[in-house]
């Protein structure tokens with residue numbers, strides 16, 4: 001796998017503003033952050049709601065891209081969910097994602113789109129990958145079985161991007177973000193990720209005056225969390241300055257235990273009851289930390305400290321619901 005992670009300069013800017021960028025999935029956590037960032041930096045951001053354009057429909061997607069002819073595409077549309085959704089709807093997690101990727105990447109190439117950034121996820125890496133996880137560990141071991149259909153679809157997307165590079169010289173690249181959080185996150189306890197779920201649990205416990213909150217597992221697994229606005233700035237750096245074959249990990253380079261995370265969230269929310277741990281529930285992988293040296297070599301680094309980011313998300317959710 002070759003990479004081309006040269007330090008950015010004005011001369012090697014591959015997508016200066018005011019280029020036009022179609023952000024697929026602009027209403028999602030990632031797509032909305034990318035839209036905010038690119039708009040603020042002077043790009044002409046193009047969007048379509050799912051009702052206007054179902055990205056699984058290859059013909060409609062190709063027709064839209066051929067008419068709009070953006071300079072670049074950010075593929076942040078996907079069927080996304082937690083363990084429960086992944087195990088209930090494996091067909092949709094495999095097929096919807098494959099279809100979206102086929103439509104958007106092939107449609108972009110047919111329309112002559114110059115640059116494309118495909119967003120995958122850290123779950124593409126082997127379950128037992130060496131930590132911190134380097135991009136080179138892709139396809140070196142077995143995947144976590146609970147989200148294998150989703151991970152395989154995302155791996156196919158990376159290989160699709162690489163194939164367009166090899167066969168057609170397309171300047172298309174992939175990014176693999178760690179666990180994300182940020183404005184507009186999903187707070188539905190049935191389907192949410194750990195961080196918004198903790199915010200909601202502690203907030204409700206505080207409101208109810210509950211003396212104790214019980215959380216799943218031992219609290220010892222280590223996880224990494226990146227504010228989605230930091231991911232959005234990484235996406236802009238990649239569009240402008242990265243043209244390598246390999247995917248690029250995007251994380252903060254630092255992790256903490258779920259117990260430390262829970263204590264931080266409780267502190268932000270102002271919950272001062274006890275934390276209890278239900279050890280009969282599974283812990284999952286002991287550690288999942290991305291090696292982000294490829295991304296930081298491009299001059300990017302995250303700007304939003306975890307506690308500050310959590311406080312902003314809590315404030316937004318508490319006031320806007």
Ligand SMILES: NC(=O)c1ccc[n+]([C@@H]2O[C@H](COP(=O)([O-])OP(=O)(O)OC[C@H]3O[C@@H](n4cnc5c(N)ncnc54)[C@H](OP(=O)(O)O)[C@@H]3O)[C@@H](O)[C@H]2O)c1
Nearest residue numbers: 025027028029030050054055077078080119121177179180
């Ligand atoms: N969230 C994380 O922690 C995380 C971590 C690592 C990687 N990622 C990656 O980042 C990408 C975006 O994730 P996210 O968290 O932003 O997900 P999200 O909030 O669920 O947003 C996904 C977006 O895709 C759109 N979409 C889905 N199917 C579509 C279709 N058939 N046609 C048109 N639009 C469709 C959705 O539209 P509607 O609004 O109409 O539903 C939504 O706007 C995914 O590839 C994911 O793997 C996310």
